[in-house]
Amino acid sequence: MKLPSFEFLRARSLAEAWALHSDAGGDAVYLSGGHSVVPSMALRLQAPSRLIDISQIAELHGVELQGETLRIGAMTRHAEVLANPLIARHAPLLSRAAPHVAHPAIRNRGTIGGNLALADPASEFPAAVLAMRAELEVMGPEGRRMIAADDFFLDLYETALIPGEVLTAIHVPLPPEGRVFGFDEIARRRGDYAMVGVAAQADMSDGVVSDASVTLFSVGVTPMRAAAAQDALEGAPLSTDSIARAQAALATDLDPPDDPGFPAERRLQLARVLLGRVLTRMEAVQ
Structure with a gap:
């Protein structure tokens, strides 16, 4: 299907991007990698009168350590997330999620910022940043805001971004020694959207879980934090018994949609x- 007609403009700074957005009366969409916006326009899911290319804005690029966090620019492409050594060391859930994101051609163009701003509930990166308790840096004409990942994903394709704001970076707290990580998904084919996925991390002290973070995706309208499963792991060794308790707790955490081709109970069982x-693999490396 052909795209609807639109005006294409390139912004060289955030201030210029905000001005172009304002001039369009809000009927504008920011374009980074284009692998979310362009297909949605082709399907007539959105039809903005103006596309604003923000890919050349310097503030949106780069991966660097800043104090106790790793700052990942929103224009970091999926392939860079997969290959960057700082991300592999300090934000390993992202580097583990990246191979599952679509296919190499898309990973070479798609950006982590565009992925998070779309907030597809079947996407890998939103669940990963939620599990890592990252903060999302956003900037608009009114200034800079930091939004906890737990507060960023509001509903289906809906985030805490205010019209005109740009997601500029992801800030990931540096992991302490002894933290273990796990990520996996079940999909019909490699590169397809996940039927269900899990991202998890846990701090281990003397063989006991002191802080667990478990999130799931493709089980609801947003990435979901599994609070009851986390509680089941806290204060206990990561073992067959605690893993079984966490699996059982998912019945409290999740209420997946009931689809005629994929019943809710089947999705819940796959999640378990x-x-x-994922937790068994984490147990093996602690």
Whole structure:
């Protein structure tokens, strides 16, 4: 299907991007990698009168350590997330999620900022940043805001971004020694949207879980924090018993949609199985 007609403009600074957005009366969309916006326009899911290319804005690029966090620019492409050594060391859930994101051609163009701003509930990166308790840096004409990942994803394709704001970076707290990580998903084919996925991390002290963070994706309208599963792991060794308790707790955490081709109970069972796999792998490396 052909795209609807639109005006294409390139911004060289955030101030210029905000001005171009304002001049369009809000009927504008920011374009980074284009692998979310362009398909949605082709399907007539949105039809902005103006596309504003923000890919050349310097503030949106770069991966660097800043104090106790790793700052990842929103224009970091999926392939860079996969290959960057700082991300692999300090934000390993992202580097583990990246190979599951679509296919190499898309990973070479798609950006992490565009992915998070779209907030697709079946996407890998939103669940990863939620599990890492990252903060999202956004900037608009009124200034800079830091939004906790737990507060960023509001509803289906809906985030805490105010019209005109730009997601500029992701700030990931540096992991302490002893933290273990796990990520996996079940999809019909490699590169397809996940049927269910899990991102998890846990701090281990003397073999006991002191802080667990478990999130799931493709189980609701947003990435979901599994609070009851986390509680089931806290204060206990990561073992067969605690993993079984966490799996059982998913019945409290999740209320997946009931689809005629994929019943809710089947999705919940897959979530239990996948969580068990991820936590068992984490147990093996502690």
